[in-house]
Amino acid sequence: MRDEPVLQGFHLTRSFGDGETRTYALRDVSLGLKKGELALLMGPSGSGKSTLLAVLSGLLEPDSGQVLARVDGDAVDLWKLTPRQREHFRLKHCGFIFQGYNLFPALTAEQQLEIVLRWGEGISGREARERSREMLSLLGLSKKCHLLPAQLSGGEKQRVAIGRALIKNPQFVFADEPTSALDWTHGEQVIELLRIAAHERGATILVVSHDHRIVPFVDTVFHLEDGRLQEAETPVDVPPPGVRFRLEMPP
């Protein structure tokens, strides 16, 4: 399934500030993610993990370097697109899960998903509702469709956030610390759902986290330190069968 990379970053560099205050969040980073791959990006605070996720997902422009995405048989240079084209690219192909749940307090679980389909793709209310219920059902929330975020547990809220990211059936999913606000029982459920989304739905998923307990569930682990990709350290946890670690070297 995973032969050619479908999302590649080449020599990505990103700095913040000017002159003497300039600091580099990314220094010549290159990596590739394959279709159906669940990848984990680890590193200490300030190592540039979130910056790399933002650059790869089309949210933050790099100072230099290239991001190539292969969609529908075409290679798209993400940072050569106009802002509107990039917005459209994200609409069609990207899902996001951020730290915290970021759910509208006034909307029910199914409305949180519906809104993405109706506002993004102009899908009718009825179809959007059906697809949202179907997705929530897959996430084990069929009985919680009509509940507001305040009536859901932390784990349930994060599952709704995952549903919102997956409802468009995106080719790429970017998750920033998706388990940080959860206890491990719920965190494990979340990462398992992401693994299923990658392996069964064929989504390419990049997870940024400092949570080592995730490591056994992922296909690939990238380590970032001081803005550079490092060779992976031997994980403390024993990886389950089939899990492998790989260090992507710049081409």
Added chain:
Amino acid sequence: MSYTLTTLWHDRQRYLPGILAVAFSALLIALQCGLLFGLLSISTIPIDRSEADVWIGPQKVLSVDTGQPISESKLVSRVAGIPGVTHVEPYIQRFSFWEKPGGGTDLCIIVGCRLTDDSIGPSKVLPQELRDRLTEEGSVVVDESELERLDIQHAPALLAQGRFASAKINGRPVRVVGLVKGMRSIAGPYIFCSLFTARSIMKLGPDQTVYVLAKCEDPAMAPRVVEQLKSSPLQQEEPDMSVFTKDEFSHKSRMHWLLKTKGGLALGYAAALGLLVGLVVTSQTLYAATMASMREYAILLALGIPRWRLRWTVVTQAFWIGVFGVLLSIPATYLLGELATHLGVKPLLSAELMAAAALITLGMAMFSGVIALRSLKQIEPVNLLR
């Protein structure tokens, strides 16, 4: 229910200041205009209470109480000849000076009209008994609320004894033979009298009048009669003549007072202040609400939802805040209007005025939504990653 309405209901406490600000603005505009229009309507009571459909007056007449004398006989006979006109009669209304019994003078408005039952002038506001008393030369009737201004506070006591208070108008002696209610005026008290007495006070000749009033078979014919009069040879013969329908003349007189008294300016200023308060509070409410949902909006932007969709959401919220505010203002306006009426100032809250206040305030609410859009400029999805 739409996502916007769901959000407004869920976060009603957050949006309440905006709704109240809109309601306050709408109430202020409607009530202030209503009070002013109510006040101005007093100046046209003689027109509005008359049964005349067409008013013929002197050239360039500015308002009902500023007319100059015109010739009666020629006009009355020619106007009566217009098809559709069923009744014609002279009517006198002009400013004059009331000489107070205790000394000093004050402005007053002489209202001289026919006193017969078939009169189309404003004499019907007076009961038959008072109209009978006015047939005697030098007899006048005034509003009971104007006694102090006219310096005849003793008039009711004298009337109870069958006697009359005396004064002078324009040097001519008059007797107050009766009192009437609800005929207050802005500029000067109305002095009701017969045409004969009015001519005598105004020192007019027997063929002079200030207006000629005409009644049509059907009030709807009034505009056609006015057009006919304007294009008739009479207009060439009497270039000093102005012709209006009852409504036109009433409107013209009110507008004259509105502009002359600078009431319009004061009204516009106060209404603008009300709108400004509404604008600031509503836009700040929407701004704060949008900023509170910054992270949720940011994730929608990350997911590729176009920014215009979020702008539309904020403007839609503003629209609904406007609608709820206006709905809230309607009963409040009528309630305060009733209170003002009890206090002696009756606001004129017409459906047109209420609709205009609602539309202006709704426009203000939408504009406040546009101002609040600056909050969306600060929302960048990448900020969620820092």
